[in-house]
Amino acid sequence: MSDDRIENRYEFRQIEAKWQKRWEEEDTFRVENSSDRPKFYGLDFFPYPSGAGISVGHCRNYIPLDVACRFKVMQGYNVLHPMGWDAFGQPAENEAIKRGRNPQEMVPEYAANYKRQLKLVGISYDWSREIDSSNPDYYRWTQWLFLLLYKRGLAYQANTPINWCPVDKTGLANEEVVNGRCWRCGTLVEKRPMPQWYFKITEYADRLITGLDTIQWSDGIKQQQREWIGRSDGAEVDFQVIGSDESIRVFTTRPDTLWGATFIVLAPEHPLVEKITEQNHKDAVKEYQDRAKKSTDIERQNTERAKTGVLTGAYADNPVTGEPIPIYIADYVLMGYGTGAIMAVPAHDQRDFEFARKYDIPVVLVYRSAPEQSADSMTEAIPAGGVMDSFLPSPGARTPASPFAGSPNNKDTVGKVVAWLQQYGVGKGVINYRLRDWLISRQRYWGAPIPIIHCAKCGPVPVPENQLPVLLPDVERYEPTGTGESPLAGIPEFVHTTCPNCGEPARRETDTMGGFACSSWYFLRFTDPHNQDMAFSPEAAKYWMPVDLYVGGAEHAVMHLLYARFWTKVIHDAGLVDFDEPFQKLRNQGMLLAHTAGREVKAENEEGNEEEAEDLLENWKILKPEEKLTIPEDQWIWRWVKMSKSKGNVVTPDEMAEKYGADSLRLYGLFVAPFEDTVQWTDKGIEASHRYINRLWRLWTELHPHYIPEWKSRIASEFSSVSLSAELRSLRRKLHQTIRKVAEDIEDFRFNTCVAALMEYTNELSLFRNNLSSEAPTMEQALTISELLESLPLLLAPLTPHLAEELWSRLGKRNSLYRESWPEFDAEAAADEAITIVVQVNGKVRDRLSVAPDTAQSEIERLALACEKVQTDLINKQLRKTIAVPGKLVNFVVG
RNA sequence: GCCCGGGUGGCGAAAUGGCAGACGCAAGGGUCUUAAAAACCCUGGCCGUAAGGCAUGCGGGUUCGAGUCCCGCCCCGGGCACCA
Numbered sequence: 001m002s003d004d005r006i007e008n009r010y011e012f013r014q015i016e017a018k019w020q021k022r023w024e025e026e027d028t029f030r031v032e033n034s035s036d037r038p039k040f041y042g043l044d045f046f047p048y049p050s051g052a053g054i055s056v057g058h059c060r061n062y063i064p065l066d067v068a069c070r071f072k073v074m075q076g077y078n079v080l081h082p083m084g085w086d087a088f089g090q091p092a093e094n095e096a097i098k099r100g101r102n103p104q105e106m107v108p109e110y111a112a113n114y115k116r117q118l119k120l121v122g123i124s125y126d127w128s129r130e131i132d133s134s135n136p137d138y139y140r141w142t143q144w145l146f147l148l149l150y151k152r153g154l155a156y157q158a159n160t161p162i163n164w165c166p167v168d169k170t171g172l173a174n175e176e177v178v179n180g181r182c183w184r185c186g187t188l189v190e191k192r193p194m195p196q197w198y199f200k201i202t203e204y205a206d207r208l209i210t211g212l213d214t215i216q217w218s219d220g221i222k223q224q225q226r227e228w229i230g231r232s233d234g235a236e237v238d239f240q241v242i243g244s245d246e247s248i249r250v251f252t253t254r255p256d257t258l259w260g261a262t263f264i265v266l267a268p269e270h271p272l273v274e275k276i277t278e279q280n281h282k283d284a285v286k287e288y289q290d291r292a293k294k295s296t297d298i299e300r301q302n303t304e305r306a307k308t309g310v311l312t313g314a315y316a317d318n319p320v321t322g323e324p325i326p327i328y329i330a331d332y333v334l335m336g337y338g339t340g341a342i343m344a345v346p347a348h349d350q351r352d353f354e355f356a357r358k359y360d361i362p363v364v365l366v367y368r369s370a371p372e373q374s375a376d377s378m379t380e381a382i383p384a385g386g387v388m389d390s391f392l393p394s395p396g397a398r399t400p401a402s403p404f405a406g407s408p409n410n411k412d413t414v415g416k417v418v419a420w421l422q423q424y425g426v427g428k429g430v431i432n433y434r435l436r437d438w439l440i441s442r443q444r445y446w447g448a449p450i451p452i453i454h455c456a457k458c459g460p461v462p463v464p465e466n467q468l469p470v471l472l473p474d475v476e477r478y479e480p481t482g483t484g485e486s487p488l489a490g491i492p493e494f495v496h497t498t499c500p501n502c503g504e505p506a507r508r509e510t511d512t513m514g515g516f517a518c519s520s521w522y523f524l525r526f527t528d529p530h531n532q533d534m535a536f537s538p539e540a541a542k543y544w545m546p547v548d549l550y551v552g553g554a555e556h557a558v559m560h561l562l563y564a565r566f567w568t569k570v571i572h573d574a575g576l577v578d579f580d581e582p583f584q585k586l587r588n589q590g591m592l593l594a595h596t597a598g599r600e601v602k603a604e605n606e607e608g609n610e611e612e613a614e615d616l617l618e619n620w621k622i623l624k625p626e627e628k629l630t631i632p633e634d635q636w637i638w639r640w641v642k643m644s645k646s647k648g649n650v651v652t653p654d655e656m657a658e659k660y661g662a663d664s665l666r667l668y669g670l671f672v673a674p675f676e677d678t679v680q681w682t683d684k685g686i687e688a689s690h691r692y693i694n695r696l697w698r699l700w701t702e703l704h705p706h707y708i709p710e711w712k713s714r715i716a717s718e719f720s721s722v723s724l725s726a727e728l729r730s731l732r733r734k735l736h737q738t739i740r741k742v743a744e745d746i747e748d749f750r751f752n753t754c755v756a757a758l759m760e761y762t763n764e765l766s767l768f769r770n771n772l773s774s775e776a777p778t779m780e781q782a783l784t785i786s787e788l789l790e791s792l793p794l795l796l797a798p799l800t801p802h803l804a805e806e807l808w809s810r811l812g813k814r815n816s817l818y819r820e821s822w823p824e825f826d827a828e829a830a831a832d833e834a835i836t837i838v839v840q841v842n843g844k845v846r847d848r849l850s851v852a853p854d855t856a857q858s859e860i861e862r863l864a865l866a867c868e869k870v871q872t873d874l875i876n877k878q879l880r881k882t883i884a885v886p887g888k889l890v891n892f893v894v895g
Numbered sequence: 896g897c898c899c900g901g902g903u904g905g906c907g908a909a910a911u912g913g914c915a916g917a918c919g920c921a922a923g924g925g926u927c928u929u930a931a932a933a934a935c936c937c938u939g940g941c942c943g944u945a946a947g948g949c950a951u952g953c954g955g956g957u958u959c960g961a962g963u964c965c966c967g968c969c970c971c972g973g974g975c976a977c978c979a
Contacts, residue, residue: 220899224974227898232978252979265979307977332977342979351977434978554973591973671919672907676900678972685907688919698934753909756918763918770935838914843960845914883959889913893959 010697012661016802020119028818029124033527033540035078041544042069042079043583045552045560046131046522048086048515049110051095052645054117056653056665056681057592063666064589064675064751065551066123070798071746073124074822080544081124082526084131085111088139089515090168093446093478103446104474107134121653122662122801124818129529133518138525139448140469141535142518145567146440147451147462148574154200155440157460164192169443191293197450197511198437201566205229205433207580208565217586221557228558230434235418237343237427239264239316241276242324248272248316251338251432254348256409256417258320258427259391259402260366261343262356264327265309267335268292276327278313285310285329292331307332307355319426322397330355338432346381353381365389367409385409399424438563440513443486445478447512455499455506464500470508486510519560520567523547523582538576547583554588561586587749590677593640594649598622600637622647640680651681663800664690670751670799693803696762699769700792700807703785706777707811711786718783727768728784729833734764735788736830739823742795751799758795794823838889839864841873857886864890 023029042065047058069081087107096103111132118125131138149155167187201208209229212222234253241247248264266273268289277285288310309330318325332351333342346356346363356363363375367386390405403420407413421427441450449470451463463470473494478487488494488510499506521535528540564582572580601621620639623631625648643649656665667689673679708714724732738761745754765788777785793807797817808817832853837860839847846869851860861884864870874894881893 218899220974223899227975230978234979250979254979332979334978337978339979344979349979351979432978557974674908677908680907682907682920684920692919695934752907753918756909759918766935836914840913840960843913843958848914881959883913885913889960891913891959 010694010803012663012693012802013658015806016122016657016662019802019805020122022805022816023124023818024119026816027128028816029081029126030128031078031080031126033543037076037078039544040069040072040077040079040549041527041547042072042081042549043523043526043547043551044083045550045556046084046086046133046519047114048089048091049107049114050091050645051099051106051110052650053110053113053652053654055592055643055645055650056656056669057643057650059121059653059665060589060592060669060679061551061553062118062123063121063669064587064749065549067666067670067746067751067798068549068749070124070801070818071743071822073819074794074797076821080129080526081126082129082131082529083115083118083123083125083127084129084522084526085114085133086515086519086522087111087132087134088447088512088518090442090444090446092134093444094168096446096478102474103134103478104472108132117653120657120662121665124801129526131522131525131529133448133515133522134446136469136471137530137532138522139472139518141525142448142513142521143451143463143468143470144465144535145521145571146448146513146517147465149199149567149570150452150462152570152574154203154570155197156200157195157197159193159195163189164194165189194441194443196439197441197452197509198439199566201438201563202433202435204566204569205231205435206431207569208435208562211565211569211581215581215584215586217583218588221554221561221586221588224557225562228435228562232432232434234430234432235421235427236339236430237319237421239319239325239343241272241327242315242317244276244314246272246275248327248341249339250341250343251430252343254345254414255421255427256388256404256407256414257345257348257366258318258343258417258421259389260345260347260364261318261325262346262362262364263325263344263352264316265330265333265342265344265352265355266312266327267333267340268329268331269335270329270340272341273312273329276312276314281311281313285312288329307351307358309355309359317396317398319398319424320393320402320421321391322394326361328355328359336436337434347375347378348381348383350381350383353378388413398426438516438566440517441511442514443510444512445472445475445487447514448472448517449488450509450511450513452509453497453499453506454509455501455504457504458499458501458506460509461499461501461506467500472512486512488512516560516563520563521571523550523564524571524577541577545577546579546581548585550583550586551589553591557588587675589675590673590679592643593678593680594643594647594651595638595680595682596622596641596647596649597628597636597638599627599631599635622649624648643681656686660686660690661693661802663693663803667693667755667800671755672752674752675749692759692762693800695766696792696796697803699762699765700789701810702769703789704810706782706785707789708782708786709812711783711790715783715787718779722780724780724784727771728780731764731768732784732787732826732829733832734761735791736826739791739795739825740830743822743825746798755799758799791823793817794820835887837864837887839867839870840889840891841870841894843891846870846873853887857884860884861890865892 044062044065066081069079073079085107092103092107096106099106115127115130133139133142146155165187209226209231212225232253234251235255236249236251237255237258239248239250248266250264269292273285273289307330309328312327312329314327315324316327317323332355333340344352344355345366346353346361347365348367353363355361363378365373365375367382367388369386386409388402388404388407388409391402393399393401399421404413404417407416418427418429422429449472451468451470453461453463455461473488473491475487475491477490495507495510497506497508498504524536524541524545527544528534528536531537561583568577568582569580571577598620620637622641623636641647641649643651653662653665664686668686671689672685738757741757742754745751745757772781790811793804793811794817796804796807797820801818805817834850835853837849837851838845839849847867849860849863851863861882870892877894879892879894883891883893
C-alpha cells in the first residue's frame with residue numbers, strides 16, 4: 001500500500017485525540033471575566049452525574065449549544081460556556097445506597113467520567129469553572145442564600161401533613177407527586193405530619209407570570225408555567241353560620257352568581273367541620289371523613305366518579321338573599337385550593353349541579369336566556385350566556401335588592417358585583433393561585449444542611465454567616481432512618497450545639513435542602529466559581545448575566561425553571577443583581593429514542609412492582625438481557641422508546657467516537673432532524689455523516705496542493721480586472737451563499753439545514769474537482785481554490801472542530817482556529833447572475849424563464865406571455881388579469 | 896375534558912402565501928476491480944405510451960395562487976386535570 005493511500009484516509013482517531021490534547025494543553029476554552037468584546041453566556045442544564053455516564057441522548061443537548069458557542073466566539077463574542085454537576089439529591093443517594101458506597105466519594109468519580117466523555121465529544125467547556133453542588137465551597141453559598149430568603153421572611157417552618165413516600169422514606173413536595181405517586185419511584189404517596197421548611201414562592205406568583213412577557217421562551221413552556229401558577233381572579237365571600245359565631249369564607253370566581261348559591265360545601269379536612277356539625281350528624285360526618293382520608297389521591301382525582309357528600313346539619317345565611325342554605329362536606333372540594341370551602345351554584349356549575357340533583361337541593365337560575373326558562377328542566381349547568389334575573393332579598397339579607405337585573409353574563413358584571421359586595425362588607429375581590437409554597441425540607445443525608453439552629457429560648461436562629469458552611473458530616477450510615485427523621489438526627493456531634501444568640505445549648509436543624517435549591521442559583525456561581533468571600537461578585541454577575549441561551553430538556557419546563565426564576569427575583573430584590581429574569585432565551589431539545597426489543601405482555605395482570613412499571617407500556621415490555629438469550633429473535637417486538645439506562649437501550653458517545661469519530665457523531669446529531677424534534681437513533685445515520693467527513697477530507701486534500709497563502713490580497717486586486725469563467729464565478733457564488741446560510745442557520749438553531757447547505761456546497765465542489773484537468777490549474781483557478789481551502793475549515797469549525805483544526809493546521813496555520821474570525825461574506829460574489837421566473841396560467845406552472853436579475857418587469861411579462869404553452873392555453877380564452885411577483889413569477893388569469 | 900406540539904415519498908426531512916419533496920438514508924442501474932468492499936457517476940412521488948392529470952391526515956373556506964392562513968373533524972406525541 002502506498003503512502004498516498006494512507007494520506008488519503010482521514011485518520012479520525014489519531015487526529016481527534018491530537019486536537020483534544022492540544023485544546024487541553026493550551027487551555028483553549030478558558031474565558032476571562034472581562035473583555036472589550038461583547039459577552040455571550042451559553043448554558044446547559046447542569047446534569048446529575050449518574051454511574052452510567054452520558055448517552056448520545058445527552059449529546060443532543062450539549063452539541064448544539066457547543067456549536068452555537070463556538071460560532072459566537074468566532075463572531076467576536078467573549079463566550080462563557082461552563083459545565084458542572086447537580087450532584088446532591090436522591091438519585092445519587094439511592095445509587096450510593098444500592099452500591100453500598102459513600103456518595104462523597106462516588107459522585108466525583110462519576111463526574112470525572114462525565115467530564116472525560118464530554119471532552120471526547122469535543123465540547124468547548126471552560127473546565128476551570130467546573131462546579132459541584134455537593135462540594136462545601138458550593139453549598140456554603142446555597143446555605144447563605146437559604147438564610148437570605150429566611151431573613152427576607154421567605155423561608156418558614158410549618159407543621160403540616162406532608163406527602164410521604166414509603167419507599168424513598170422521605171417527604172415530597174406537591175410538585176413531586178405525579179398522579180398521587182412519587183415522581184421518582186412511582187409509589188403511592190401517603191400523608192404524614194412533619195415540621196417542614198417552606199419557601200414563600202407564592203408571594204412572587206404574580207411576578208413569575210408577568211416576567212414571562214420579558215423573555216424569549218417558547219409559548220408552550222410559558223403557557224405551562226402560567227398554568228402551574230394558575231392565577232384566577234375572583235372574590236372571597238363570608239357566610240354566617242346560623243346559630244354560631246363562626247363564618248365560612250369561600251373563594252369563588254363567580255361572585256355574580258351568589259344569588260343562586262343554594263348550599264355550601266366544605267372540604268372534609270376543613271377545620272370548621274368539627275365546630276359546626278350538629279350532634280345527630282356527627283357519626284355520618286366522621287365516617288365520611290375517614291373514608292376520604294383512606295381514599296387515594298388517584299381515586300379522588302377521578303373526574304368521572306359520582307359526587308358524594310354528607311350534611312353537617314348546620315346552615316348558613318346566603319348574604320344577598322337572606323335564605324338559609326345547608327352546609328355539606330364533600331371530597332370534590334379540596335383543602336389545598338382556595339379556602340377549602342365553596343359556595344355551590346348548581347345552575348351555573350356542572351359539579352355543583354350534579355351534587356344538587358343527587359341530594360335534591362334546589363337549583364336557582366341567576367342568568368336566564370329566556371324568561372320562561374326553568375331550572376326544573378335543566379339537564380346540565382349553564383356556565384355562560386343569558387341576562388341576570390331580579391332578586392328581592394329576605395329580611396335576613398345583608399344587602400339591599402340586587403341592582404343587576406338585566407346585566408349580561410360576562411366579566412364586566414362580575415367586576416361590578418364584586419365592588420357592590422365590597423360596599424356592603426359581604427365579600428372582597430381576591431386573586432387566588434394554584435401555586436403552593438415550595439417545600440424544601442428533605443429528611444435525607446445527601447443534601448445541603450439547612451443552616452438553622454433551634455433554641456428553646458430564642459426559637460429558630462440562623463447560623464451566623466461566618467460559621468458557614470454547616471458541613472455535612474461523614475457518617476457510617478446515611479440511609480433514611482425510616483422513621484421520618486433525617487439520618488443527621490442520629491449524629492449527636494452534629495445535632496448538639498449552642499445558640500448563637502444566647503449561648504444556651506441548642507439543636508441543629510437536621511433536614512437537608514432538596515436538590516432544586518442547588519440548581520436555583522448555579523448559573524450565578526459559574527460567573528465567579530472560586531469566590532471564597534461571596535456567592536458571586538456583583539461585577540461578575542453584572543458582566544455575564546442574564547444567561548443568553550439556556551438549553552435543556554422540556555422535562556424541566558415547570559419546576560426547575562420556576563424555582564430558578566424565583567430565587568433570581570429574590571436575589572434581585574436583595575439588591576445583589578440588577579436583573580430579575582435569569583434566562584433570556586430558552587431552547588428545549590427533542591427526545592432521543594432507541595429501537596428497543598420487547599415482548600408482548602397480557603394486559604390484565606398488572607405486574608405491579610415499581611421496577612416493572614418503568615418499562616411496561618401498552619401490553620409491551622422491554623426484554624431483559626437474560627430474556628434476550630432465552631426468547632428467539634423472531635419473537636422480539638421492536639418499538640421506539642426513550643433512550644435511558646433503566647431501559648437498557650443506551651448508545652454511548654464512547655463507542656460512537658471509537659467507531660466513527662466525535663465529528664461524525666456531532667454532525668449526525670445536528671443533521672438528522674430539527675433540534676426540537678424527537679429523533680430515532682440509527683447507526684445508518686452516523687455512517688452517512690462519517691462518509692461525508694471522509695469525502696470532504698479527500699476533496700480538500702486533493703485541492704490542497706494548489707493553495708496560495710496570499711490568495712486574499714490577490715483576489716482583491718486581480719479578480720476585479722479579470723473576467724472569471726462562469727464555472728469559477730458559480731463556485732465562488734455557492735461558497736459565499738453557504739457562508740451566509742451557515743451563519744443564519746446556526747443563529748436560528750436550524751442545524752439540519754445548516755449541514756445540508758454544506759453538503760450542497762460539497763456536491764458542487766465535487767463536480768468542479770471532477771472537471772479539473774490534470775494539468776496545472778490557472779492562476780484564477782488556484783486563487784478560487786485557495787479561498788475555499790481556507791473558508792471550509794472556518795465554516796466547519798463550530799460543527800466538526802477536530803476536522804476543522806486539522807485542515808487549518810495543514811494550511812500552515814500555527815494557532816487553533818477556535819478564536820479565528822468567521823469568514824467574511826462577499827455579497828457581490830454571492831449575488832445570483834440569473835433568476836428563474838415561474839410562468840403560471842391560473843396558478844398552474846406552465847413554463848420557466850431564466851433572466852438576469854435586473855431585467856425590466858415589462859420585459860419579463862412580455863417573455864412570459866410569449867411562451868408557447870401560455871399561448872396554447874389562451875386559444876379561445878381571454879386574458880383577464882396578470883399577477884406578477886417581481887423576481888418570482890408571472891401568473892396569467894384566463895377564462 | 897383542557898392546554899401545548901405535530902401529521903409531506905419506502906424512511907429522516909426541506910419549503911418569507913409563489914417551481915412541493917432541498918439535503919441525507921434505503922433502493923435500482925452504471926464506472927473502476929479477477930472479485931468484493933470502498934470510491935465515483937446516473938435514476939427515482941403516483942397514474943399515463945404521451946400530451947397531461949393527481950398528490951402535503953380528512954371535509955369545507957379565503958386567495959390569481961394554500962403544505963403554509965381561517966372554520967369543522969380524525970389521528971399521533973407531551974403536559975395538566977373535581978381549581979370553585
